[in-house]
Amino acid sequence: MFELVRANKRRSFAVLVLMLLLLLVLGFVIGSAFVPSLAMTEFDGENVKPHWGFDPTAGMIGMAVAGLVWIFQALLAYFQGDSILLSVSRARAIEKNDHPQLHNVVEEMCIAAGLSKKPDVYIIEDMSMNAFAAGRSPERASIAVTAGLLARLNRDQLQGVVGHEISHIMNRDILFMTIAGVMVGTIIMLSDVFLRSLRHMGGTTRYRSSKKSGGGAQAIILIVALVLAIIAPILAQLLYFACSRRREYLADAGSAIYTRYPEGLASALEVLESNAEPLPSANRATAPMYIVNPLKSSALGLTSTHPPTSERIKVLRSLAGGVSYQAYQAAWAKVSGHGAARMPASALNTAPVAQREAHPDAREPVDAKQRMREAGDLLRKVNQFIFLTCACGMKIKLPPEFKREHVQCPRCQRSLALPVAQIAAVAGVGETLSQETPPRRTIPMAKPKGGLQPLQITCHGKGWTSYKCSCGTVNSFFPAQETQESACKKCGRKVILKTV
Amino acid sequence: MIPMIVILALLVAFLLWLIGIYNSLVRLRNAVKNAWSQIDVQLKRRHDLIPNLVETAKGYMQHERGTLENVTKARNLAAQASGVGDQAKAESGLNQALSSFFVVVENYPDLKANQNFLALQEELTSTENKISFARQAYNDAAMQFNNKIEMFPSNIVAGVFSFKQAEFFEIEEAAERAVPKVSFS
Structure with missing residues (x-):
């Protein structure tokens, strides 16, 4: 496993160096094209005279600017990438109680992969089906799945998907x-800026350069820059996508080895493919992170971030007997008809592990409606809905914005009191969560202090009246209380008193 | 004088080499121990879950006292077992008792719908998965350690310091034992 990571690193490094070269050359050429006066003149101590040679100063500056822009963005991505990705995807952290099965499956895959720290588990509030992993290292990683995925996959399929994501984490x-x-x-941005500025001041540049004696050379540089600005983004993206596709295969193989049950991931991919809905919170930049392309995909081949799902399924299904990188490589070669290696050579001499039996859950037909309802309930729970069960059996789910003390059951018209303790507990949970993990929490929780609406208390007759505040404190009004408004003695929540 | 220095240097080199072998043996033995503790945690967790499961099922399965008692008995046996080989044997028995228990559960739809029971079942499934994944890691570590003990020249060092071979943790899968494979080819 370790060698696999190392081989991966070496190859990644080569690709990165290639991309960096592309970026620097682009910066250099654009710099030279942008500042014609610098490139074409020379100061020899007495006077400025036209210079026929090539002065690289402007190019160097352009290169430095390109490098700095990249370094800044890369540092930002390195330290904040996972939080940005998670918040852009509207993912929310869930605890073990919220979905024990998902947490269990993640723990199982951590043991299988030998991952020392369990990644944080997030859920994406969307009914489409997808999943991704985030985080710069195995020690700081997160796995996010959509609610739709949880609703439609059985245990084995979920394990396959989580195994794929854990494999991404293990392979860095x-x-x-x-x-x-x-x-x-950065490359796209630089070329974009260059092409746009060219369109804006195209006339003036041509005028200036044609007046100078170095017009010819300048024109050549301009043309080179133009061509490079058009080609570089395409080249960089092709490199990137090729890497992305290769890594998907590797992660699939990893998942098959960790779960020892390739059919799980294969059938999961099948379900994912048949329910392909674009995920609204995904974009072109975050697309390669997901298990299947989250965008409405039309282009196949060179410009796709993921290999065709049908091919991935076929490769997984043709893994008969033992599972290993070698077996996966052979299966891939058979399915695609290529001889080229997809796996690093060092990974190929590992011993195959036997496949296991299907989990009994997988054989039972999934009650789709029930599973959907469960996924919906999970989302509501994460969003701090209050759950009430009426005596008639009706389940009532109230949004956290619901602030009244009573609610009428829609089926039997009974009036139900809202459990004050539960509200307090939910509010408390929200507070502790936001205190414990401020940067990872993507959507800020409502702070109970000050932000809460005043409590409405109905007072029957005149006498001592007591009520329980949402913070759990019991307050009381004495009989002579004249004012309509009061406040909780502990948390300061406002109370409006109504006398009937 | 010079031959003395050469002999001394050779002796020191030889000692260093022996120390290196000894240390690598210790390292491998600790890896085996660590892998075993990973399994042990999960086995304990499984032993803790089973009484709850039996307790939940009791209310629904009045007529299946024998099955439940078998599970409890196998669980107690497994909880008391010590040593890798004994533990593996006891766990195989527990697996068998559990699988016949879950076959019986199929006849009790009320029990199968019980939230508590479902949660326990999920925990049990997960724990079993964790055991089987951890078992893989343990057996890999044990194999590496045993290879080192048997191979020359480390077998001499292992003999001198009496390193003992690690036992493999082999659980017979209940499903494999219960269902005979039939083929008509």
């Missing part, structure tokens, strides 16, 4: 894809 794919992605982004 996320770090590489982030850094390379940022580089592609």
